[in-house]
Amino acid sequence: MATDMSALAFLGTNKVGVVNKEIPSAGPCDVVVRTTTSMICPTDVHTVSGVFAIPEGRTLGHESVGVVHEIGDQVTGFREGDRVAVCAITPCGKCDYCQRGHSAQCNGMLGGYKFTAQKEGALAEYFHVSDADFNLVHVPDALSDEQALYASDVLTTGLAGAEAAQVPPGGTLVIVGQGAVGLCATLSARLLGAGLVITVATKADRARMSEKFGADVVLDPRHGDPVDQVKDIVGRDGVDAAIEAVGSRSTFETCVRVTNAMGTIVNLGYHGEGTTAPLTVPVIPFGLGMSDKTIRAVLCPGGRERMLRLFRLLRNGRVDPTPMTTHRFGFDDVERAYKMMSNKSDGIIKPLVTYAW
Amino acid sequence: MATDMSALAFLGTNKVGVVNKEIPSAGPCDVVVRTTTSMICPTDVHTVSGVFAIPEGRTLGHESVGVVHEIGDQVTGFREGDRVAVCAITPCGKCDYCQRGHSAQCNGMLGGYKFTAQKEGALAEYFHVSDADFNLVHVPDALSDEQALYASDVLTTGLAGAEAAQVPPGGTLVIVGQGAVGLCATLSARLLGAGLVITVATKADRARMSEKFGADVVLDPRHGDPVDQVKDIVGRDGVDAAIEAVGSRSTFETCVRVTNAMGTIVNLGYHGEGTTAPLTVPVIPFGLGMSDKTIRAVLCPGGRERMLRLFRLLRNGRVDPTPMTTHRFGFDDVERAYKMMSNKSDGIIKPLVTYAW
Amino acid sequence: MATDMSALAFLGTNKVGVVNKEIPSAGPCDVVVRTTTSMICPTDVHTVSGVFAIPEGRTLGHESVGVVHEIGDQVTGFREGDRVAVCAITPCGKCDYCQRGHSAQCNGMLGGYKFTAQKEGALAEYFHVSDADFNLVHVPDALSDEQALYASDVLTTGLAGAEAAQVPPGGTLVIVGQGAVGLCATLSARLLGAGLVITVATKADRARMSEKFGADVVLDPRHGDPVDQVKDIVGRDGVDAAIEAVGSRSTFETCVRVTNAMGTIVNLGYHGEGTTAPLTVPVIPFGLGMSDKTIRAVLCPGGRERMLRLFRLLRNGRVDPTPMTTHRFGFDDVERAYKMMSNKSDGIIKPLVTYAW
């Protein structure tokens, strides 16, 4: 039986490569999964650009599904060979944050994000899942690996954004940015009953995809300040909620400005790239601090139970994120896949990586 | 019967004076109240300093109680001579914001704040209450004018802050600033079951008052960064919620930094004085935009129903804000009272102004 | 100008007829509407059967739209000739219940239901709308009278049921009963993101309609206890929520039994017909009183703001209840329409009644 495997690893700032490693082993509460399919995430690219301090050689990736390879003796819900998935966020389920329902912040700020950031990632032939009875989930036969992968990261994140927006049934919202997470926020805003979904997209292909994913109106920021464009549609008060899905200071400000005085601004974008300058909240649209606006910074919670509900949504045709799978690769070609994600070339959104077994 | 009255009016930037005016008259849905007692608010001072554009001659004030003098023919709940109070916020009860429960933002941003900002204020021998069946409330015999006045502004605002903080029973919070609103937030945080209430106060007399109002610990910012002081007490993760009750950019940042990754920051402070620079949200303590932190900008809702509940709290001894009444004046001395508020002299917190009838 | 009009009136238990009446006039805060289209509701039939004590001659109906005929001088948002609708529930917007957001219970139990129960109904050539600035809403050009009528009663009620069910995204629910309100609950459960919607319908045509409206599975209670049938699908724990849309004691019990131990039971059905026996909660499925189950009795809230959101949902194609319009009549034929509703003949669900002007 093989004891080593291939993995896509961080090899220093802006360098990655496939390396050989030992197959991980499972502690008593853990599971090791043999990977069948993975996706690559912009967060992998952020990580490789040096945003988080991680050791050289650390395996990348947090979007992988597969079959159970090894099971810790305290794990009760799984058997070898079971087809399984896991959320990109893998909380412990026990700390104060988890017990209060904020499992994304397991043990403290962003602590639920463990793959790559705190331990070996999942872009490898095998990967390790901690606290498996909390985190691991069976993939129903009716779902493809590809569908399950969407549930593990971008869809659950987009949905978390739409949930946090708390738009009442028939209410209005704007989603700024139509990358993979923004598109999933669009899908999810429709799923949860928003009455008007306006999106802001800069590229023509994303604009088309945005419409396909449920946007009623797609705005092009080159045609004028999106805030003005939105208010031309909904009136001067603005919308009930705005979701920031870009990760820039200016789009964050746009979200504060475009919402009405009972509105919610949800931040999904990652604001760590290139600067640690603060986010800025313009005071006039913030009512000099006395509007009833709410700003939420959101990372999706982890755990099996949420994954099960996402699987049900996928299986019963409520949402279909698969049009975002723009490219497909074998794992032997994963470096090229990574490079395309890094360069954002050929309109790539999500590349699907399959493993030959 | 007299047709004119005295009122404390705005006479140009940083100028006020008692002027003679006609007694207001009530439209069909309104009531005119003959004032028996008023208080002066720092917001009056902000207004006189030129923050809002209001016409010269506009009556100041929004904290007054009295007896019903004239009643519009559509008003059903009141009779002449009834002892009544009204919240500083007087929403219409009908617009979309009011119907969604955000009456402070009646008809749009901060629109529930009408006295002085949109119409004649209440620091006068008579004042006009719009939408009386929504806004006016009977004062029970068991309550003094002074108690009722607290319910009309600072107490309801402090309580709105504590409610928005959503601290779970036994949770922890910090209140930065112990002016009148900050002190009422302290009272209210205790009222709602916080397990540890830490306040930050710069003056010794406010620190003493803060303890009296329920603070478990009062921090002096001159003894080091309050964030560090708080974390020395509760641990490195910080507190469940922080309430900004100063109105400065630095204390707002303190609140973002001092909260844990599931924490809530409530802004009660007024950020319009002297600058329209944006509020700043430091990105590291905001989890690069992915912490589960929530920031709420809060203005208390108006309406009779809430006032009734505040009256019950006062009557049944749940809260006692009256130690904040540091000074007492007759209305003939109201200019001096205003000047003391303006200069913050003699440790003044709330001056009580009584009318001789 | 005409001063009298035709109206469908209650003429004693189980008797109705078209009578001649004076056209109503508007008080200062009210509006009188000239009716263009109405629908008849099973509640009209309940009323005529003697459930509520109403005077003979009282006009029936609470589902009508039309154009503004007369406006009170305190009403600000409308002009003569405006095309308008109003919810079946017409709260005052000012009482404690309204101020707390429970406008269906305006001034006390069920008090928001005023048409027919407390004042003249709306199945007439003209009808009176109280507190028009709170209740009346403009109908957008893009909406038909028929669409607007659905928003005024069955759709808003079904949606209130789905909202109260608080099913998490991707969660499961059962809706027992697929009459007009049950069908709208089905539409609404899909709208709000349920992952699995199971309905229980006794008639074949309703079962087909239920599928059309979004049910994933439609159960026939003649094929066995619906609780067993549901548990065969979702497992022994049951579903996240159940909505009672029949109005019988046994279906209420079914809802308690079919929900899991964190589940919500929503009652939409009317339990006043033929008996005042109590509803019964079986103790074993209620965890001997210690399950975490929640039971909610729901009547839709009224008000313009909610209607606006419903209109947005209809206009933007989120929901389409119009397949329920099974029959169409002129107002001169309204007695026949009423009789068909009363007899539930010819598979009638909602009859549309148009007025010749």
Place this chain on the structure above:
Amino acid sequence: MATDMSALAFLGTNKVGVVNKEIPSAGPCDVVVRTTTSMICPTDVHTVSGVFAIPEGRTLGHESVGVVHEIGDQVTGFREGDRVAVCAITPCGKCDYCQRGHSAQCNGMLGGYKFTAQKEGALAEYFHVSDADFNLVHVPDALSDEQALYASDVLTTGLAGAEAAQVPPGGTLVIVGQGAVGLCATLSARLLGAGLVITVATKADRARMSEKFGADVVLDPRHGDPVDQVKDIVGRDGVDAAIEAVGSRSTFETCVRVTNAMGTIVNLGYHGEGTTAPLTVPVIPFGLGMSDKTIRAVLCPGGRERMLRLFRLLRNGRVDPTPMTTHRFGFDDVERAYKMMSNKSDGIIKPLVTYAW
């Protein structure tokens, strides 16, 4: 080292006795605690009366604190000798119910209640705690064993009731029954800011205790229907919430009748004694199924995080349940203590049982 211990065991319907048993041992995720202090609960008495099917010889009890005796090798948060407590509810932290925050219903109906019901209880010299990193909590030096014990059951249950009642600040509520849980609901209703707390108590000593615990008014049901008595105080609409803390069908009905049409009924009482007849909901006060009333059946959630907050409340003087400790025993006298609880003799509320080491 001793390998056996004494335990108070169920010896058949209505029979208990101290028996000798092996000291339990800890699995990898568990801890064994050497008991220092226990309390006895009415639930123990219910259990012995034959309500749950448990094997003869099963150790009773679920309110015990002590020091860590043995630690499983996967447990990270504790060391031998640590002073610890645990909630009466000991959920797994991993199942769907736990992940959704309903840990009292761990793995299904009432499944979080494990001591005695599913495994050996805690009225023994040693007891076993499963999923220790989720459930076990350090007792701060500042807290007595006695205080910690209150947090483990009656206080957390009473608080869960007050939380579920969702009384707005200054709102009104009634608590029917002033046994240990009812008294803790009274304490907790005050803690969370209710404006008027009315209790119903049948015994004079409980009435006195109820006042001490914060009741504004204590009603004697022998002086007339409590519903009438309450409405004499608050008006005909009734109160915002009612908590059932007796466990009888008639008091449950009282709670439905005494609440207003936006009110919440919380059931804390155990309805399994002597009958499995259904609970009954009178339809008129339930608005024929269309009031906005909510009925919640509540069992307190388990877990360390909640215990920590309860400890903070006790330590900082927010609540003091210790006046309920009416009797004290050594463990060698535990059979007598049990008998007194069983007979409710000498006004016993909570007996404290200490172990001689």
